[in-house]
Each structure stands twice: as C-alpha cells, then as structure tokens.
C-alpha cells in the first residue's frame with residue numbers, strides 16, 4: 001500500500017533488493033583484482049590527506065629498492081601530472097589518472113588506466129589515491145592492501161576523526177618522522193587512537209627525507225608479494241575472465 | 249562529496265529494477281547506511297533530492313535505516329565496547345566489525361502494474 005501519497009493504490013509493490021549500492025564498483029574491483037592476481041602483481045591502494053607524503057614515500061621506496069623491484073604507480077590527481085612526473089624521475093613507471101572534480105578514485109578509473117599502463121612486467125603496483133581522508137576508503141579498487149599515510153604535522157586525533165579510513169587500513173605509515181624533534185606530536189597518543197578504530201592496528205614510522213623506516217616498509221611489501229605466476233605464452237596478458245578486450 | 253556518486257549509482261540501480269519489473273513510478277526507497285560507512289546522511293539526502301528530479305525517482309522518498317557500528321571478537325564472540333581498544337579482553341585477538349559499514353539498497357516501493 002502506498003503511504004507516501006495516501007492514494008491507497010494497490011499497484012504499489014515492494015521490490016526486495018538487499019544489495020550494496022556500489023555493487024557495480026565492487027564487480028569492477030573484483031575484475032581488477034583478477035588482473036592483478038593473474039599478473040602476480042601486488043597492488044597497493046595508498047591513501048591519506050593532501051600533502052601527507054604519499055608521493056614522497058614512493059620516491060623513497062624506489063630509492064631503497066634500488067632497481068631490485070620493478071615498481072609501477074598511477075596517481076589520482078584533480079588536474080596536474082606533477083606526482084607522476086616526480087615518480088617517473090625516481091624510477092617508478094608512472095601515469096596520472098585525472099579525476100577532474102572527483103575526490104576519489106573508483107575501480108572503473110583504475111581499470112581504464114590499466115589499458116594504457118605497462119603493468120605486465122611490474123612487481124608492485126601503487127595506486128596513489130586522491131589526497132582525502134574520507135571518500136577514497138569507500139571505493140574498492142581491486143587492491144591487495146590499503147595503506148594510509150598520516151604525517152606527524154596532522155595531529156594525533158586524526159584516526160578518531162576519520163575512523164572509516166583508518167578502519168579499512170591494513171597498514172598506517174606515520175610519515176615525516178624526521179620532524180618529530182621540532183613538534184609536540186605524541187606518538188603514543190596516535191598509537192592509542194589508532195588501536196580504537198583499526199583492528200590489529202599496525203603503524204610504521206617513516207621519513208622519506210632521511211630514509212628512516214623505509215626498509216621496514218619495503219619488507220612489509222615484500223612479505224605480501226604473491227607467488228610468481230606463469231607468464232602467458234601468447235605474448236599478451238592472459239585473461240581468466242569474460243572480457244572484450246586485451247590489456248598490455 | 250562521494251554522496252553524489254552514491255546517489256547516481258542508487259538511481260541507476262532503481263532504474264534497472266524498474267525495467268525488470270515494469271515499474272512506472274517509485275514512491276519510496278529503503279536504504280541501510282552504517283555509522284562507519286563514510287556516508288553522511290544529510291549529504292545523501294541533499295544529493296538524492298537534487299538528482300531524483302526527472303528520473304524514475306522523481307518525488308520519491310528516501311527512507312534511511314541507520315545502523316550503529318558494533319565490534320566483537322571473531323573467536324569468542326565477546327562484544328568490544330564502543331571507543332575501546334579493538335582487541336578482545338579475553339583472548340587478545342583483533343576485533344571484527346559485526347555491523348556498521350553498510351551502504352545497502354534494501355527495498356523499492358514502486359508502481360508496477362505488471363507484477
């Protein structure tokens with residue numbers, strides 16, 4: 001019965017759906033995930049506030065890895081190519097995903113980027129999300145892990161203020177720790193806040209500037225790399241799923 | 249402001265259901281939104297009121313079922329209190345979310361003469 005307009009129209013029927021509103025994004029993310037798994041590629045969704053040091057951490061990662069690992073990255077950026085330029089200069093094969101007005105990446109944008117990106121020979125693929133502590137956490141991109149950067153200039157209460165982002169994190173990188181001697185930042189307080197929003201809270205202290213902690217971060221990544229997969233013999237990436245086109 | 253993209257997905261989904269069931273006009277949508285879903289209810293309502301015009305949802309009501317977040321131990325099932333450290337007091341395992349991150353379309357009430 002219709003209660004909205006009081007018309008009592010018997011033709012109003014309830015249709016049960018009970019499905020995630022973002023189920024289209026979920027399906028696309030699963031598709032991306034199967035690409036990454038098929039390639040034996042570790043895909044990381046790197047999130048954090050604007051300026052938290054996402055790009056700087058990746059630059060430092062490239063330096064520490066020193067050619068041992070083939071790194072790739074796409075950077076979500078509202079308008080510029082600056083991050084991708086910086087990453088390419090550091091030795092990470094990189095491209096920009098221009099998001100325009102969107103404040104987050106979604107699985108479709110990442111999939112489209114994969115069409116033009118030479119992922120097939122990479123070991124680790126970083127997806128640097130748009131600088132934002134809210135929206136990016138809502139969209140699965142097909143990543144194996146979520147990593148959130150939090151800089152020591154942002155305040156210890158950020159995990160409590162943005163619980164959604166930190167709850168979804170597999171690892172938090174406390175960045176710019178070289179600045180700690182100049183600040184009142186209380187590391188124990190941020191660890192406590194994190195433990196109240198992130199199950200199995202896991203925090204690594206890093207500095208892109210001095211390289212502190214980057215070895216531990218690299219080790220964390222190495223531990224998550226999937227076992228190598230057999231390369232497709234046909235000279236292109238093998239698709240395990242329904243797909244109308246090929247990827248490089 | 250991902251609420252706008254969520255509403256766009258919502259209306260798309262409703263349109264698909266309407267096509268399947270021969271629906272002509274939607275009267276009410278029931279959605280379930282968790283406290284820790286990252287969706288702001290006010291922004292969601294505003295976005296819905298803006299986007300529903302000239303779609304099958306024009307004039308429809310958005311009924312929101314808000315779900316509070318709750319946590320429990322995955323092995324001994326003991327609840328972990330709000331705001332507490334997310335670890336089981338008894339066995340020390342990390343807590344798991346029981347509910348509270350839902351972004352779900354539950355039900356559509358629509359005129360569907362053919363059903």
Ligand SMILES: Nc1nc2c(ncn2[C@@H]2O[C@H](COP(=O)(O)OP(=O)(O)OP(=O)(O)O)[C@@H](O)[C@H]2O)c(=O)[nH]1
Pocket residue numbers: 048049050051052053054055056057083130131175176177178179206207208209210
């Ligand atoms: N002292 C210090 N400064 C840092 C460190 N890492 C980054 N910065 C500075 O922080 C600023 C932002 O760094 P980015 O790496 O561009 O941050 P981002 O998170 O990629 O920024 P967006 O992509 O714009 O959101 C730059 O001015 C960096 O020089 C660090 O480890 N120590």
Ligand SMILES: [Mg+2]
Pocket residue numbers: 054055056083128
């Ligand atoms: Mg950046």
Ligand SMILES: [Zn+2]
Pocket residue numbers: 031035111243247
């Ligand atoms: Zn594909």
Ligand SMILES: [Zn+2]
Pocket residue numbers: 102103104135136249250
């Ligand atoms: Zn957003």
Ligand SMILES: [Zn+2]
Pocket residue numbers: 111115245246247
């Ligand atoms: Zn494709």
Ligand SMILES: [Zn+2]
Pocket residue numbers: 321322323324325326336337338339340341
């Ligand atoms: Zn327990």
